[in-house]
Structures are given as structure tokens and as C-alpha cells.
Amino acid sequence: MKIITAFCCLMFASIAVAHQPVMDMAPRWSDGFGLQLRHQRFGSDTLLLSDNEIDNPLGLERYVDTTWLEGVYTFDRSVRATIKIPFIDQQRVTSINTVATPQQNTGLGDIVVALPLKRYSNQGASTQNWGLTPSVRIPTGTSSGDFPNSDGSWDLGLSLSYSSETPTFYQLYDLYYWNQGSGERGMQSGNSWGLDVNIGLHPWHDNDTNSGIFTMWDISVYHEDPPNALNLTTASGAERVQTGPVLVYYRNSLMLRAEFKFLAHEDVDRISASRGNEISLGIGYAF
Amino acid sequence: MFRKIVAALIAVLLSAPVFASDFVINVHGVVCSFCAQGLTKKVSKLPFIDQSKYTKGVKVEIESQRVTIAVKADQELDIEALFKAIESGGYEPVDVWSVNAAGEPDEVLQGQP
Numbered sequence: 098m099k100i101i102t103a104f105c106c107l108m109f110a111s112i113a114v115a116h117q118p119v120m121d122m123a124p125r126w127s128d129g130f131g132l133q134l135r136h137q138r139f140g141s142d143t144l145l146l147s148d149n150e151i152d153n154p155l156g157l158e159r160y161v162d163t164t165w166l167e168g169v170y171t172f173d174r175s176v177r178a179t180i181k182i183p184f185i186d187q188q189r190v191t192s193i194n195t196v197a198t199p200q201q202n203t204g205l206g207d208i209v210v211a212l213p214l215k216r217y218s219n220q221g222a223s224t225q226n227w228g229l230t231p232s233v234r235i236p237t238g239t240s241s242g243d244f245p246n247s248d249g250s251w252d253l254g255l256s257l258s259y260s261s262e263t264p265t266f267y268q269l270y271d272l273y274y275w276n277q278g279s280g281e282r283g284m285q286s287g288n289s290w291g292l293d294v295n296i297g298l299h300p301w302h303d304n305d306t307n308s309g310i311f312t313m314w315d316i317s318v319y320h321e322d323p324p325n326a327l328n329l330t331t332a333s334g335a336e337r338v339q340t341g342p343v344l345v346y347y348r349n350s351l352m353l354r355a356e357f358k359f360l361a362h363e364d365v366d367r368i369s370a371s372r373g374n375e376i377s378l379g380i381g382y383a384f
Numbered sequence: 385m386f387r388k389i390v391a392a393l394i395a396v397l398l399s400a401p402v403f404a405s406d407f408v409i410n411v412h413g414v415v416c417s418f419c420a421q422g423l424t425k426k427v428s429k430l431p432f433i434d435q436s437k438y439t440k441g442v443k444v445e446i447e448s449q450r451v452t453i454a455v456k457a458d459q460e461l462d463i464e465a466l467f468k469a470i471e472s473g474g475y476e477p478v479d480v481w482s483v484n485a486a487g488e489p490d491e492v493l494q495g496q497p
Contacts, residue, residue, distance in 0.1 A: 123418035125474035126426055174474040219413025219476045222449055264415045264446045299416070304445050307420050347417045383418060 123352075124383040125217075127173040133381035135165040135354070141373025148364040150371075155197040159189035159370045163206065165379075174217055181209040185238070185246045189370070200244040207238045207247045211254070225261035232256070232275075240281040248324075249281030260295075267297035267313065283325070287334050291319025295343070311345035315358060323366045333367035339375065352381040406437075406483040407461055407493070409451045412476040419475065420444035423451065426473040430466065432459035452483075463494050 124131050140160030144153040166182045183206035190197050211232040218225050232254035238247025256273035271293040277286045297313030316338070323334035341358040356377040363371055414423055427433060428440035435441040437454035444451050451470075455461050463480055470477045479495025 124422060125418065126422035127472045127474075129422065129425075173472070217413070217474065221412055222415060224413035224415055224419070224475075262415050267416075302417065302446060304420075304443065304447075305439075307417055307424075307439065307444070309417055349417075349421055383421065 124169065124171050125174045127171060129383060130168065130170040131381060131383040133165070133167040133352075133379055135167060135377060135379030135381075137163045137165065137375065137377040139373050139375035141371045143371040143373065144368065145363060145365050145371050146368050148362070151368070155190070155192050155195070157190050157192055157197065157370060159187070160373075161185065161187040167381075175215050177213045177215070179209075179211045179213060181211075183207070183238075187244065187246060189244060191244075202239070202242060202244045202246050204239050204246060205237055207252075208235045209233070209254075210235065223261055223263045225259070228256070228258040228260075228271075230254075230256045230258065230273075234275070236280070240284065245284075247280070248277075248284035248286050250278035250285060252277050252286075264302070265299050267295065267299065267311070269293070269295040285325045287322030287324045289319060289321040291317060293317050297343070306348065308348035309346075311343075311347070313343040313345070314340070315343050315356065316340045317358065333365045333369040335363060335365045335369070335372075337364075337372060338362040339372075341375075350383045352379075352383075354379040354381065405455050405457070405461075406487070407453050407455060408481040408483055408489045409453065409466070409470070410478040410481075410495075411449050411451050411470055412478055414444055414449045414451065414475050415446050417446075419473075420446060423470060423473040423475055426469040427451070427453060427466065430462070430469055432456055432462060461493075 138160070140158065142153065142156065142158035144151050144157055162185070164184045166184075167179070169177055169179045171177045184204070185206040186203045188199065188201040190199050192198070209232055211230050213228055213230040215226045215228045234252035234254065236247050236249045236251060239245055240247050240249030252275055254273060254275045256271055258269065258271040260267070260269040273293075274290040275288060277288050279285050294316040295313050297311055299309065299311055302309035317340070318338050320336050321334050338361040339358040340361050341356065343354065343356045346353045354377075358375040360372060360374055411423065414420060423444060424439055424442040427442050428435055432455050433441035434454040434456045438452065441454045442451065453466070466480070467477045477495075480493045481489035482491045482493060484490035
């Protein structure tokens, strides 16, 4: 149980996803900007050791709700700037001296600023682009308390992506890496890397109203190094595979997006709560 | 009498609104909703576009990458400005066609026929 006490400091909401706000493709026009409000929820009461579920007599758990305000500005189609502002409401039941102890924290998380650079190629009925996106995670979240929502570090990210689209098919591959800086109070999360794959079909589009539906399947594979032992935000390193459907409805400038990811595989370095399944709902608008 | 009737008909015809001309542009890469939106946003701002037709004067068919624009009756189509607007929307214009009475592309004005 001591092990659980020491290491059941459950994982901070991962901000590794490198997708751009308001989908990957928009706004592509020069001097365009977009906003997206997205709510994400994940968590579970399943306790893991490696990839095995273990008994959880104290009912330890962790749930994280994050509301993201995301913005993008397109200077021209090859240069954009993005910002992602998270508001986090996280709660957990952890074990302190073998007593189940609820903890909770609500507030601003770490803001992510990125500069996506894209090289487009249009070939008749298809368009494709390569993207290189440097990112900075700014420690705007609180690193104080028993359950901080930030380790207080400046982190650097880099992603390499490729996407292509035809009137009926969409595909995106995004390989990313996050280097974690040293935080406050001796905390330091582990570095991480991952691959996101989106394969999508475009079953319906109406030219007159410029509206339609997109269906996609998302696969996320990522690895996170173990944090240092003092870290209060991150329980352990892990390897995870999440996958699930994405449904998008759009009408002119408006986009609604619903996403569900179930945890297909999870292997943690130390005893830790499973990340659990994840649901995300968003609404975006491009100006 | 006959001359008076003919003159009256001609007067009516001359006073009737003259419909704007349509032109068709083939554009590489316009394959999605946001593509259509970006292109429409840029092209509709051109002064010669008749915004009373289509969506602000522009119709985009993503299946064929064909863009139809309506040009005001008293204005000339400025192909250079049109191509620049399409490029600033993020896409590559290929050619421009005038449209016949049946609404089909008729004669290429710029680009490969």
C-alpha cells in the first residue's frame, strides 16, 4: 500500500496531441482565424501494475475534465500561429497512510503556443501538406497544492505531420515529441513521443449549403518516460494505444466535432490509475 | 402600327435587367468544405463579383473542383485579380471558361483548353 501511496499521484491531463484547432485544414486562407471550444473528459477507477489490473480496495480513482479554448491565426497558408488554453477540473481519490483521501484542483492549466509551418501541394482532386510544428508549453497552471495541474516547467514540443484529402477521403499522420523541462518543487514530468493517425471518409457534402459530415477513425500511440519521484502531477511513465471514432458536422464556417477514444492498450511503469476511456466534444468557427 | 409594336418591344427588352455573366474556373485542391469557404471568402470580395447569385457570387463544387462565379453586368472580369484571390485562399487556379446559354463551359479565356 505504501507503493500506492507514493505513486498513485495520478496523471496530469496529457497535452501531447498536436492536432491544430478547427481541424487540420482550416483556416487555410491568408488572414484567416478560427476559434474552437472543446471539452475533454477521461479517467477511471481501475488500478494498473504494468498492463495488469490489480485490486483496488480503497476505491482509488482519478477523473480529469478539461475545457479547451483554442485559437488559430493563418498569416498565409504556410505559416500559422495557434494557442490552446486549458481550464482543468481534476479530482482523484488517493491513498495517504492507507486512507482513501479525495483531492481536487480546478483552474487554468498550462497554455500551449505553436507555430505550424506547412508546405501544400494541390494536385487536381487532392490536396496534401507536410507540416512542421514547434510548440512551447507555458507553465501558467498552478504547481502548488497536493494535486497541482502543472509541474511548473517550460516544455518544448515538435511535430512532423502529413495529411492529404480528396472529396471523399482524408488521412493524417502526426509524429510528435515533447521535451519536459525542470519544474517547481523538484517536479519533472517524463518526456513523451507519439504518433496520431486519422483516417477519414467524407460520405456527404452539399455544395449549395456548403454543409456535410466527416467520419474518421483515430489511432493514438504514445510513450511517456517515467517522471522523477517528486512529481505530484504524473504517476508513472506509460505506453498507451487509444483508438476510436470521430464524427464531424460542418456548415459553412461552423464545425461540430464529437470524438470517443477507448483504451486499447496501456502499460504503466509503476502502480497507477488507468487513463480510461476518453470523450471529447467541440464546436469551432472559422472567420 | 407594326413599327410601333416593334419599337415598344425593343424598348422593353432594353429596359429589362441584363443578367450577369457566369464564368467557370477549374481549381486544383478545392476538395473540402473549408476549402470552399476560404475560396468563397476571398473571391466574393472582388469588386466585379455579383454577390446576389450563388453564395456571395461564388459556387464551389468540390467533387469536380469547379468554381462558378457571377460577374456584374457592367463590369469586366479581371482574371489576374481573380487568380490572385484564389491563390490567397490557398488553391491553384488552372483555367477560366466563359459559359454558354446552357450553363456549360464554352470558351477558355485563360489557361489550357
